[in-house]
Structures are given as structure tokens and as C-alpha cells.
Amino acid sequence: MTSDPLPSPLDRLSRVRVVLHSPRHPGNIGAAARAMKTMGLSRLALVMPERFPDDEAYRRASGARDLIDAIVQHPDLDAAAAGCVAVVAVAARPRDHAPVSMPPRTLMPRLLELAAHGEVALVFGNETNGLARADVNRCDFLTRIPTDAAYASLNLGAAVQVLCYELRSAALAAAGTDGGALPGDELDSPLARHGQVAQLLAHAERTLVALDFLDPDRPSRLMERIARLARKARLEQEEVNILRGVLAAAEALCGRPAGGT
Amino acid sequence: MTSDPLPSPLDRLSRVRVVLHSPRHPGNIGAAARAMKTMGLSRLALVMPERFPDDEAYRRASGARDLIDAIVQHPDLDAAAAGCVAVVAVAARPRDHAPVSMPPRTLMPRLLELAAHGEVALVFGNETNGLARADVNRCDFLTRIPTDAAYASLNLGAAVQVLCYELRSAALAAAGTDGGALPGDELDSPLARHGQVAQLLAHAERTLVALDFLDPDRPSRLMERIARLARKARLEQEEVNILRGVLAAAEALCGRPAGGT
Numbered sequence: 239m240t241s242d243p244l245p246s247p248l249d250r251l252s253r254v255r256v257v258l259h260s261p262r263h264p265g266n267i268g269a270a271a272r273a274m275k276t277m278g279l280s281r282l283a284l285v286m287p288e289r290f291p292d293d294e295a296y297r298r299a300s301g302a303r304d305l306i307d308a309i310v311q312h313p314d315l316d317a318a319a320a321g322c323v324a325v326v327a328v329a330a331r332p333r334d335h336a337p338v339s340m341p342p343r344t345l346m347p348r349l350l351e352l353a354a355h356g357e358v359a360l361v362f363g364n365e366t367n368g369l370a371r372a373d374v375n376r377c378d379f380l381t382r383i384p385t386d387a388a389y390a391s392l393n394l395g396a397a398v399q400v401l402c403y404e405l406r407s408a409a410l411a412a413a414g415t416d417g418g419a420l421p422g423d424e425l426d427s428p429l430a431r432h433g434q435v436a437q438l439l440a441h442a443e444r445t446l447v448a449l450d451f452l453d454p455d456r457p458s459r460l461m462e463r464i465a466r467l468a469r470k471a472r473l474e475q476e477e478v479n480i481l482r483g484v485l486a487a488a489e490a491l492c493g494r495p496a497g498g499t
Numbered sequence: 500m501t502s503d504p505l506p507s508p509l510d511r512l513s514r515v516r517v518v519l520h521s522p523r524h525p526g527n528i529g530a531a532a533r534a535m536k537t538m539g540l541s542r543l544a545l546v547m548p549e550r551f552p553d554d555e556a557y558r559r560a561s562g563a564r565d566l567i568d569a570i571v572q573h574p575d576l577d578a579a580a581a582g583c584v585a586v587v588a589v590a591a592r593p594r595d596h597a598p599v600s601m602p603p604r605t606l607m608p609r610l611l612e613l614a615a616h617g618e619v620a621l622v623f624g625n626e627t628n629g630l631a632r633a634d635v636n637r638c639d640f641l642t643r644i645p646t647d648a649a650y651a652s653l654n655l656g657a658a659v660q661v662l663c664y665e666l667r668s669a670a671l672a673a674a675g676t677d678g679g680a681l682p683g684d685e686l687d688s689p690l691a692r693h694g695q696v697a698q699l700l701a702h703a704e705r706t707l708v709a710l711d712f713l714d715p716d717r718p719s720r721l722m723e724r725i726a727r728l729a730r731k732a733r734l735e736q737e738e739v740n741i742l743r744g745v746l747a748a749a750e751a752l753c754g755r756p757a758g759g760t
Contacts, residue, residue: 386537
């Protein structure tokens with residue numbers, strides 16, 4: 239723990255990355271930027287956009303062109319979420335066996351608490367298919383905006399608007415009620431980063447194969463369950479180190495070196 | 500009062516009229532229709548639209564074309580709000596000397612209560628100027644979406660989306676289902692009982708000793724850390740079984756039987 243004061247709830251909005259994964263229409267990129275800026279968010283990232291840069295993104299961004307200019311593009315979700323202490327998948331549909339799921343009104347205040355400790359990300363899938371299952375499973379949390387079952391087709395810009403509004407509402411509530419401290423602000427050690435948890439899971443998979451507990455050739459839900467468990471636990475860096483130590487000790491006794499990272 | 504039962508909170512959404520006053524862009528009419536339908540609202544009315552009907556409204560409405568077909572046009576606000584038990588002006592800016600003002604999160608549940616007794620209306624001004632002062636003063640309540648002071652330019656469709664989302668969230672909360680109950684909210688298996696977690700931890704301790712990772716004679720904070728981690732994860736019974744399977748596999752390869760429970 240450092241002795242720096244935690245950033246205020248409203249300041250934490252600048253630690254939220256909005257990641258649009260393979261968006262099809264540049265107009266939606268612009269709408270997302272505008273939606274973000276009205277709520278005080280500023281960091282927009284793209285993974286494999288179909289058309290970008292594009293004039294239509296600027297046109298729909300209106301007064302939020304500065305967010306378009308500052309867009310960072312990434313080759314995949316892991317790169318876009320690198321270094322984040324919490325990554326939220328925004329689902330268009332209910333999902334089974336996905337990360338821990340909470341409605342926006344519950345999860346956005348929690349995400350803001352986590353943003354005290356580092357950057358966080360909200361990941362939106364593309365307009366047609368949403369997020370791929372493998373990408374959802376790379377995230378720590380899942381949320382879904384509660385739409386009417388008869389017509390759940392929320393526009394991408396509108397979904398960004400609703401979640402940014404929830405984040406801002408959570409920040410205003412926290413700033414207004416108790417001077418800015420949020421319940422989850424205290425930790426024993428820093429939260430693990432996105433890449434550290436991914437490496438831990440890869441290490442666990444190698445060890446389970448070495449233990450003959452996991453058949454590497456048979457697709458299994460086991461690793462998915464373990465990933466869900468790891469994310470649910472909100473691992474701290476020190477805990478990741480302990481668990482990797484255990485895995486290395488198990489591998490050593492199996493007579494197989496760890497390899498990889 | 501009649502003796503009819505009150506409509507359910509979700510049914511009351513069909514009693515909410517969304518009134519767009521002199522909208523300039525037909526695309527925003529379509530976006531409003533889509534935003535409404537995703538949240539279970541259906542009644543869209545226009546006062547003096549600049550261009551309507553227009554193909555762009557249909558295009559942006561996407562799957563909510565039925566709401567466009569059902570649009571009612573009125574010559575002024577009083578006609579659009581005729582018969583309503585409560586009319587809310589949605590302001591783009593703070594206003595002096597306006598009707599009773601509340602933030603959306605406070606006012607939308609109140610509006611839904613009022614909708615038990617008759618129709619209600621949400622009135623949005625045009626994209627450039629918002630609502631005229633005289634029209635604001637014709638309304639019973641005023642609300643303003645809490646935007647960032649540095650960029651308050653919420654798109655009209657986005658403003659409709661946020662308020663319809665608040666209405667639906669209020670209805671779901673009142674109906675007793677939580678705004679976003681998702682399949683992933685449910686546990687895959689029952690939560691582990693206290694004794695099951697204690698047995699898991701004892702098993703883990705034996706295994707860590709077998710792996711020479713833990714010295715049984717030296718008091719260590721390691722098991723304390725692992726216990727904290729296990730409790731933080733809110734383990735399910737199935738997860739306990741998976742972890743005990745992993746521990747048993749590690750022990751078997753160490754050539755030492757598990758023993759104990």
C-alpha cells in the first residue's frame with residue numbers, strides 16, 4: 239500500500255477504458271465517444287474496428303472529437319485490457335458459465351471502487367454478434383442492461399450511454415454521501431493485473447495437465463470453471479505469487495519444468 | 500378510485516408517453532423509438548417535428564418501426580399531455596423558477612407510482628434549444644440528467660434512452676425482480692458450507708506440506724492467506740470438489756496418500 243490518497247470518485251471516471259470490440263459502424267464509435275464525454279469519461283479504445291478512422295465517427299462524436307483523436311487501437315482484447323485491475327464484459331444476451339454476473343446498478347459502483355487501485359475496462363462487443371464467448375471468459379465480470387425481452391436490441395451507442403451514466407451516478411452518489419471513500423478501498427496488497435491472472439491460469443492449466451488431471455486434447459469446462467473462480471476471488475498480486483509458487487512446487491515434484499512465463 | 504387492481508409496475512410502462520417537442524432530425528425520432536422499445540415503452544408523440552414522416556426515422560428505429568407507425572402528432576404541449584396525471588419536463592440545463600426538480604433516479608420511481616393512477620408524460624425539447632421556458636412551466640416536474648459540466652451535450656436519443664432505462668429499472672425494482680437478474684447471477688451449485696471449506700483448507704495444508712511448500716513445524720502466514728482467499732471467493736460446493744480433486748491428484752503424484760477427510 240502506498241500512502242498516496244485514493245483518487246476521488248469523480249476522478250476515477252478517467253481510469254475507465256471503454257473498449258469497443260470489432261465495431262462495424264464508425265457512427266457508433268462517434269456515438270460512444272459523445273456518450274462517454276457527457277458523463278466525464280475520456281478513454282476510448284478499439285479492437286479491430288471494421289472502418290476506422292472514418293468521417294462518420296467524427297460527425298457523430300459532435301463535441302467529443304477529442305476522444306476520437308485520442309483513440310487507441312489494439313489487436314485483441316488482452317492487449318486492450320492490459321494492466322487493468324478489473325475488466326467487465328457487457329453482454330447483449332444472458333450467458334451461461336460466464337464470469338461473475340451483476341446488473342449495471344450493482345456492478346458500476348463496485349467497478350468504481352476497484353478503479354481506486356488501477357485502471358478498469360468496460361468491453362462492448364460488435365453490433366451484430368456481441369462478444370465472443372472466449373472474450374467474455376477473459377473478463378472478470380459480466381453485466382447486462384435489463385432490456386425488454388420482446389425487443390432487446392439496444393444500439394451500441396445507447397448501451398455505452400447507459401453504462402457511463404451508471405458510472406457517473408455511482409461517482410456522484412459516492413462523492414455526495416461520504417466524502418468519497420468507497421467500501422472496497424482497502425486492500426492488503428495491490429490487485430492483480432489482467433495479464434497476471436491470465437498467466438496464472440495458463441500456469442494452472444500446464445500444471446493440471448502435468449498432474450494428469452486435465453486432458454490437453456479434450457476440450458473441458460474445467461479451465462472455464464477455474465477461471466471463473468479466480469476472477470470471482472478478486473486476486474491480489476501477492477495471492478497470485480503464492481498460487482504460482484504452489485503450482486511450481488507441484489510441477490517440480492512431477493519432474494516437469496514449468497516452461498513458458 | 501375504482502376497485503380495479505393497480506397495474507403492475509412493468510405494465511405501467513405502457514402508460515408513459517414520450518413527447519418530443521419540435522425535434523429537428525428525424526434520425527433522433529427513430530433513435531428515441533428504439534430506445535423506448537428496448538425498455539418496454541411504446542407510446543411516442545411528436546409536437547411540431549421539423550421533418551416527419553421521414554425514411555431516416557424508420558431507418559434509425561431499426562426493429563421499433565411499429566412505434567414510428569403509431570406516433571401521434573400534436574399541435575402543442577398541452578395537447579400532447581392532455582389527460583396525463585403527471586408531466587415531466589426533461590431539461591438540458593439547470594433552470595430557475597421551474598417546476599419541482601428532482602434527479603431522474605428519484606423522480607422516475609415517483610412517476611411510476613403516479614402512473615398507477617393514469618397516464619404520464621416525459622417531454623423532451625429540441626436538439627438545439629431544449630424546451631422553451633413557457634413549456635417547462637406547463638409541466639409538473641423537471642428533471643435533468645447529471646452530465647459533466649465540461650460537456651453536457653447529450654444526444655436526444657441518448658437522453659430518451661437514459662430516462663427510459665431509469666423507468667424500467669424502477670419498474671423492475673418495484674416488481675421485486677432486481678433490475679438485471681441474469682442467469683449468471685444464479686449459482687451453478689449451492690454455496691459451500693463452513694465445514695466443507697474447513698476440510699478443503701486442511702486438505703490444502705496437507706498437500707502443501709507434501710509438496711515441501713509448507714514447513715509443518717514453522718508457523719506461517721501462508722495458510723492464513725489461503726484461507727482468506729478461499730473465503731473471499733465465496734466458494735460453491737462444486738468448486739470445492741474441483742479443488743479437492745486437484746489436491747488429490749497432486750498428492751497422488753507425490754506418492755503420499757491424502758489421509759484424513
